Amino acid sequence: MLRLIQIAPPLVLLVIATTLEASGDAVLRMGLYNNYAGTLRVLLFLGAAALLFGYGLFLNLAPLEFSRVVGLYIATLFVVWQVINYFAFGTLPNLPILVGGAFILTGGAIVTFWKPN
Numbered sequence: 001m002l003r004l005i006q007i008a009p010p011l012v013l014l015v016i017a018t019t020l021e022a023s024g025d026a027v028l029r030m031g032l033y034n035n036y037a038g039t040l041r042v043l044l045f046l047g048a049a050a051l052l053f054g055y056g057l058f059l060n061l062a063p064l065e066f067s068r069v070v071g072l073y074i075a076t077l078f079v080v081w082q083v084i085n086y087f088a089f090g091t092l093p094n095l096p097i098l099v100g101g102a103f104i105l106t107g108g109a110i111v112t113f114w115k116p117n
Helices: 002-006 011-031 038-061 067-090 093-114
Strands: none
Touching: 011 038, 011 067, 067 093
């Protein structure tokens, strides 16, 4: 199983990692800010912890140099975060988020793909 994961394209691993991170953050936020009873709140916290562990696992399985994976990861995280934000909280990105996101995506591409001489 680990061998299958290790031969997956790095972008697939990063999308999985960012989806797990954004989902874990959303679940944690639900546990913190909604008025749920103690047992449900604890289950949300445990679920968030499991999702965030999965994020760390899949991010570190990507066979890329860490300094390069960060740019692609941040760009991917921004996109996935907007999708999760819409589905979990019903919020669409506004103009400042879209403009800032364009800078994030550009910066991520520079960090990942620019090969210095």
